[in-house]
Amino acid sequence: MEYLVKQLLNGLAAGSIYALIAVGYNMVYGILELINFAHGDIYMFGTFIALSLLTTLNVPVIPAVLLACVAGGLIGMLVERVAYRPVRDAPRVVPMISAVGAALVLRNVAQLIWGTETMPFPEMFPTRMVQVGGIQINSMQVIILVLALSLTGVFALIVRKTKLGKATRSVAQDIPASRLMGIEVNKIILFVYFAGGFFGVAAGVLFSMYYAVWIGMGFLGTMKAWIACVIGGIGSLQGAFVGGLLLGVTEALISGFVSSAYRDAICYAIVMVILVARPMGIFGRQVAEKV
Amino acid sequence: MTVRRFFVSQPRRLLAYGLGVAILLALPEFMPNDYVFRIVIAVIIDIPLALSQNLITGFTGMLTLGQAAFYGIGAYTSALLVMRMGAPWPVAFLAAGLVACVFGILLGFPCLRVGSDYLTLMTIGFGEIFHIVTLNWMDLTRGPMGLPGVPPPQIGPFVFNTCQSQYYLYLVIAILCYLFMHRLTKSHIGRALIAIREDETVASTMGINVARYKLLAFAFGTLWVGFSGSMLAHFLAFVGPMTFSLNESLFHMQMAILGGLGSLPGSVLGAVILVSLPQIFQPLYEYRMLLNGGLMVILMAWRPQGIMGTSAVAKSAKGRFFKQLGRSFGRENPSSGKSKPFTGQLLSEEYSDDPTEG
Numbered sequence: 001m002e003y004l005v006k007q008l009l010n011g012l013a014a015g016s017i018y019a020l021i022a023v024g025y026n027m028v029y030g031i032l033e034l035i036n037f038a039h040g041d042i043y044m045f046g047t048f049i050a051l052s053l054l055t056t057l058n059v060p061v062i063p064a065v066l067l068a069c070v071a072g073g074l075i076g077m078l079v080e081r082v083a084y085r086p087v088r089d090a091p092r093v094v095p096m097i098s099a100v101g102a103a104l105v106l107r108n109v110a111q112l113i114w115g116t117e118t119m120p121f122p123e124m125f126p127t128r129m130v131q132v133g134g135i136q137i138n139s140m141q142v143i144i145l146v147l148a149l150s151l152t153g154v155f156a157l158i159v160r161k162t163k164l165g166k167a168t169r170s171v172a173q174d175i176p177a178s179r180l181m182g183i184e185v186n187k188i189i190l191f192v193y194f195a196g197g198f199f200g201v202a203a204g205v206l207f208s209m210y211y212a213v214w215i216g217m218g219f220l221g222t223m224k225a226w227i228a229c230v231i232g233g234i235g236s237l238q239g240a241f242v243g244g245l246l247l248g249v250t251e252a253l254i255s256g257f258v259s260s261a262y263r264d265a266i267c268y269a270i271v272m273v274i275l276v277a278r279p280m281g282i283f284g285r286q287v288a289e290k291v
Numbered sequence: 292m293t294v295r296r297f298f299v300s301q302p303r304r305l306l307a308y309g310l311g312v313a314i315l316l317a318l319p320e321f322m323p324n325d326y327v328f329r330i331v332i333a334v335i336i337d338i339p340l341a342l343s344q345n346l347i348t349g350f351t352g353m354l355t356l357g358q359a360a361f362y363g364i365g366a367y368t369s370a371l372l373v374m375r376m377g378a379p380w381p382v383a384f385l386a387a388g389l390v391a392c393v394f395g396i397l398l399g400f401p402c403l404r405v406g407s408d409y410l411t412l413m414t415i416g417f418g419e420i421f422h423i424v425t426l427n428w429m430d431l432t433r434g435p436m437g438l439p440g441v442p443p444p445q446i447g448p449f450v451f452n453t454c455q456s457q458y459y460l461y462l463v464i465a466i467l468c469y470l471f472m473h474r475l476t477k478s479h480i481g482r483a484l485i486a487i488r489e490d491e492t493v494a495s496t497m498g499i500n501v502a503r504y505k506l507l508a509f510a511f512g513t514l515w516v517g518f519s520g521s522m523l524a525h526f527l528a529f530v531g532p533m534t535f536s537l538n539e540s541l542f543h544m545q546m547a548i549l550g551g552l553g554s555l556p557g558s559v560l561g562a563v564i565l566v567s568l569p570q571i572f573q574p575l576y577e578y579r580m581l582l583n584g585g586l587m588v589i590l591m592a593w594r595p596q597g598i599m600g601t602s603a604v605a606k607s608a609k610g611r612f613f614k615q616l617g618r619s620f621g622r623e624n625p626s627s628g629k630s631k632p633f634t635g636q637l638l639s640e641e642y643s644d645d646p647t648e649g
Contacts, residue, residue: 033408035408035411035412082588083588083591083592086591086592087591087592087595090591090595091352092354092407092408093348093352093354093407093552094591094595095591096354096408096411097354097544097548097587097591098587098588098591098592100541100544100584100587101583101584101585101586101587101588101590101591102584102588103584104541104580104581104583104584104587105580105581105584105585105588106584107580107584108577108578108579108580108581108584109581111577111580112577112578112581219537223415223419226412227412230409230412234408261423261426261427262423262424262427264419264423265419265420265423265424268416268417268419268420269416269420271412271416272401272413272416272417275401275404275405275409275412275413276401276404276405
């Protein structure tokens with residue numbers, strides 16, 4: 001029982017990070033229907049910037065993380081401008097390949113700057129074990145859970161309640177019509193990529209606090225976010241959120257009770273089954289294809 | 292057109308083919324050392340990979356990123372059959388292709404149900420599953436230690452244990468692959484695949500069984516990858532899981548797109564360039580992802596059809612194929628302003644000789 005609760009907590013902590021990555025990722029996907037292969041590498045890059053700011057430059061925690069988030073947002077905008085906008089109207093295969101190319105460039109640059117080693121992330125909050133009803137709880141997990149959930153909430157508020165968010169949702173629905181309504185589509189798309197990078201880096205920092213920093217975390221994050229979106233349904237923010245949490249919990253349960261070596265393989269297999277059974281995801285709605 | 296008439300009517304082509312064959316046959320004589328020779332063989336092994344990726348992505352329009360898994364399935368099948376079961380090489384070779392093909396069809400079925408983006412995800416997922424299984428299934432694959440000591444190919448008493456003999460053997464296989472892909476893409480099957488790439492909905496209303504042809508593309512596109520895997524296993528004398536990661540799948544994609552999606556000679560060129568260049572520019576090894584990735588971004592923005600590809604891949608919205616279709620039905624084409632009544636001979640006249648031209 002205690003073991004189960006512990007695994008559930010592990011899963012929720014990891015899942016809340018996945019959810020935060022997935023929400024930003026989903027936003028970017030929803031607006032152009034482009035799989036942003038570079039999403040993970042953008043947040044990897046930003047997380048490394050945060051690491052450098054914290055360790056080499058000794059910047060205090062909050063400004064360092066904020067700066068890194070802004071940097072991540074700017075990298076997102078740069079990638080959009082250089083790799084995606086020129087090919088936006090081309091058939092879908094073209095921007096996807098371009099995205100893979102952008103991801104490789106980012107990864108290689110990061111590798112040249114920071115090397116290929118796995119590095120620990122400096123502890124930003126003191127970790128201690130708290131005894132709750134006979135079960136030991138790691139305070140770090142609780143902090144991560146709370147931070148990730150509140151950041152996701154902030155993101156959802158921006159999308160739901162602000163004028164900018166309204167314009168974003170409009171662009172996601174119909175680009176020509178939004179343009180006719182006076183929305184500057186290119187600016188909105190840039191904003192979405194900025195937001196994706198910004199919240200991505202925030203998630204990346206949490207991810208690194210929980211695990212570590214390494215070059216491969218970008219691709220890992222892209223895949224986790226994607227799986228979360230598939231589980232939850234592409235284009236639905238709640239879906240991505242629930243999908244992220246579900247993925248984290250499922251992973252923890254699989255590695256706790258089945259096999260940790262085959263954890264990712266089983267997750268992929270589950271996703272493939274979900275895709276076959278419900279191609280639009282668990283919460284997604286069937287959308288008629290535009291002809 | 293029979294082969295004989297083809298060569299009699301086109302003496303220049305005959306000359307070009309003859310010259311090409313002569314160069315390929317004489318190539319081993321000009322090899323300065325075994326290192327260069329082995330790179331040449333590596334190029335030959337990679338040619339079917341580029342061609343297969345091109346069949347699936349360039350001709351059929353499915354962005355798969357899991358080809359490395361089939362490459363690995365072929366390599367492991369061949370190596371295990373020879374080493375554990377004592378199977379003769381030709382049997383192992385054929386089995387490698389067939390097993391990869393069976394897995395390709397098995398993966399193809401669920402992929403038919405999902406849209407294009409999910410298809411990419413599923414193929415990546417399949418590749419990752421394969422990678423994880425090969426890493427962890429110690430009894431079969433020996434995990435990260437891999438399978439060392441795979442014997443060289445052997446037909447009857449003849450053992451292909453020199454670079455020269457392996458070169459000729461693999462060259463024949465690669466040429467067979469090219470001819471196979473050439474015949475396939477120039478046939479009605481190839482035209483159906485191109486139609487699916489251009490517009491699935493229109494293709495199915497034209498009576499093309501989209502699911503069937505997509506499965507065909509999957510089957511043939513993985514069959515040759517399996518053969519390549521067998522070639523690699525017996526060439527390197529080693530099979531390990533690290534060879535068959537996502538990066539390998541990306542590499543297949545890069546070969547296909549650099550040469551040109553929808554162009555078979557382009558794929559050969561892509562394989563030649565991408566396999567040999569990194570060897571020439573060894574000092575730039577650290578920058579290879581940067582160069583590869585940058586190349587992909589620039590290529591997509593500036594010349595998405597690759598070096599020798601068809602512009603159809605690059606056309607926005609609807610490709611040339613269906614623009615012609617519209618024109619043939621007498622619909623005004625806004626760009627040319629000309630209209631032509633439908634003659635009932637659309638496919639045979641307007642799009643017969645070279646579906647990849649453009």
